[in-house]
Amino acid sequence: MRIPILKLHDYLLISIQTEIDDNTAIQFQEDLLGKIHQTGSTGVVIDLTSVEIIDSFIAKVLGDVVTMSDLMGAKVVLTGIQPAVAVTLIDLGVHLKDVPTALNLEQGLIKLHQELGD
Amino acid sequence: MDSKFGKILLDNSDVIIQKWIDEIEMLNGFNYSDSVSDELLESTNREFVNIIFSSIKDEGDTKRLKEFSEKLINLGWKVSYITDGLQVFRRVSIDFILQQSDQIDTSYISDLLQSVDEWIEPLIRQLVNEFSGNWENILSLQRVALQELSAPLIPVMDNITVMPLVGTIDTERAKLIMENLLEGVMNHNSEVVLIDITGVPVVDTMVAHHIIQAAEAVRLVGSTCILVGIRPEIAQTIVNLGIDLSKFPTKSSLRKGFIKALELTDRKIISTEEKDTSIEQMIESLGRE
Amino acid sequence: MAPKFCVDIKQEWDIVKARQLGRDRAREIGFGTVDQARLATAISELARNIYLYADSGKICFEITDETDRKGICVISLDTGPGIQNISRVMEDGYSTSGGLGAGLPGVKRLVDQFDIQSEEEKGTEIRVIKWLR
Numbered sequence: 450m451r452i453p454i455l456k457l458h459d460y461l462l463i464s465i466q467t468e469i470d471d472n473t474a475i476q477f478q479e480d481l482l483g484k485i486h487q488t489g490s491t492g493v494v495i496d497l498t499s500v501e502i503i504d505s506f507i508a509k510v511l512g513d514v515v516t517m518s519d520l521m522g523a524k525v526v527l528t529g530i531q532p533a534v535a536v537t538l539i540d541l542g543v544h545l546k547d548v549p550t551a552l553n554l555e556q557g558l559i560k561l562h563q564e565l566g567d
Numbered sequence: 568m569d570s571k572f573g574k575i576l577l578d579n580s581d582v583i584i585q586k587w588i589d590e591i592e593m594l595n596g597f598n599y600s601d602s603v604s605d606e607l608l609e610s611t612n613r614e615f616v617n618i619i620f621s622s623i624k625d626e627g628d629t630k631r632l633k634e635f636s637e638k639l640i641n642l643g644w645k646v647s648y649i650t651d652g653l654q655v656f657r658r659v660s661i662d663f664i665l666q667q668s669d670q671i672d673t674s675y676i677s678d679l680l681q682s683v684d685e686w687i688e689p690l691i692r693q694l695v696n697e698f699s700g701n702w703e704n705i706l707s708l709q710r711v712a713l714q715e716l717s718a719p720l721i722p723v724m725d726n727i728t729v730m731p732l733v734g735t736i737d738t739e740r741a742k743l744i745m746e747n748l749l750e751g752v753m754n755h756n757s758e759v760v761l762i763d764i765t766g767v768p769v770v771d772t773m774v775a776h777h778i779i780q781a782a783e784a785v786r787l788v789g790s791t792c793i794l795v796g797i798r799p800e801i802a803q804t805i806v807n808l809g810i811d812l813s814k815f816p817t818k819s820s821l822r823k824g825f826i827k828a829l830e831l832t833d834r835k836i837i838s839t840e841e842k843d844t845s846i847e848q849m850i851e852s853l854g855r856e
Numbered sequence: 857m858a859p860k861f862c863v864d865i866k867q868e869w870d871i872v873k874a875r876q877l878g879r880d881r882a883r884e885i886g887f888g889t890v891d892q893a894r895l896a897t898a899i900s901e902l903a904r905n906i907y908l909y910a911d912s913g914k915i916c917f918e919i920t921d922e923t924d925r926k927g928i929c930v931i932s933l934d935t936g937p938g939i940q941n942i943s944r945v946m947e948d949g950y951s952t953s954g955g956l957g958a959g960l961p962g963v964k965r966l967v968d969q970f971d972i973q974s975e976e977e978k979g980t981e982i983r984v985i986k987w988l989r
Contacts, residue, residue, distance in 0.1 A: 471904075472868055504900035531753075532749030532784075533889045533892065535749055535784040540965045541966065542965065550789040552756060552790055746890050
């Protein structure tokens, strides 16, 4: 199973709609980095509105993908993290420090726009 | 039970009751004279001493005892009324019996002490149990009440929400606060949340930890948290305890925090123009005169 | 005590299966969304440990019904190498797998009760309980 990655001007948009297992997550990491390389995108929004569970492994993959994309010159914003997911991440001791977040896709795009300067 | 002492007491119950009432009235005179009428005090004292005697006569009627303690609880009397009363009774009855006895030796005294204890102990136990049971009941009711007023979330304007925290924060409440906070952020689509801790009396490491966790969770869902209402003594404790709050913005007052929140959402407060010009006109006209 | 049922953990997808089952149970009993997520995440961590460190194992669920409270008990059983130093794996940040090291101490924070028993070369049993609030 692969997570679709959409291109919109200089940005890449990803909405994760399914339960993620470890393989899907790792596959996604590779796909996204490949896509950034291929398109030269400067911003990425990963929308997690439909994700009900993020455990420490998925969190690590997500955190890594943000750092890796950063290295490749693409800014990543995570959007739509559900309250229940946020609470469990904090309980787990996973703080995803330095990972930019926004309430929803729209505000994620605004944030990217502000940070990248038009 | 050594019944010879019981018999002495019962035979002379009138004398003992009088002695007890005299002593207890002196004691209670200090404690209750303001709030309780003399008649009530007297009738309660009589009831109390009658209960003590009936329990010595082995008519230990638990129902009557229960009613008595409920009455005291409803009147709001202290548990010390009961413990004092029974102590006085112990003293009065021992004094009296010793006066009545001709030959006194150690075994006689120890017998006496033991049998007096046997009358008093069950009474103390039951009455104190009734009282503490009542306290526990009140405690659990208050806990529920506290939970209900726990953590309101107030959307003051578009994208800005305020959560005033009042009272002590423990782990249970912290969880509730965090959940309310996050649900509220989602429901109101708040970009900025102001947590006001003006009403939190003490911020120790534990409380700070809970607040930091809540702020981090707020960041994860994509909003920003500003901690406001930091009083001087709280700033001192936070630094002295070595708590790091540098990661999210703090302001001394809700007003300053609100201005910051407006800034973060690209807005600011502008005074309406009419007022400005009218004041300018007034000053101008004053100048002309 | 209600009958328990188990999910065998053999492949990666079983982790997802176990946590989904756990979440469904939690929802049926009446857990709120946040506690559902807490329990499901805890199960996910436990199941991943089985998958990573033990050859085979299972995750079992029990409904714990006491007079004054109700909850879900999740039991993680494996026949793996066991844990040599339990106090060490309960430290935050300790990891042998290159993960975040949030595993077991994280699980402990997600649930209300946490018991671990392990015997070297025999296996590990972890019991956690989440009470209905």
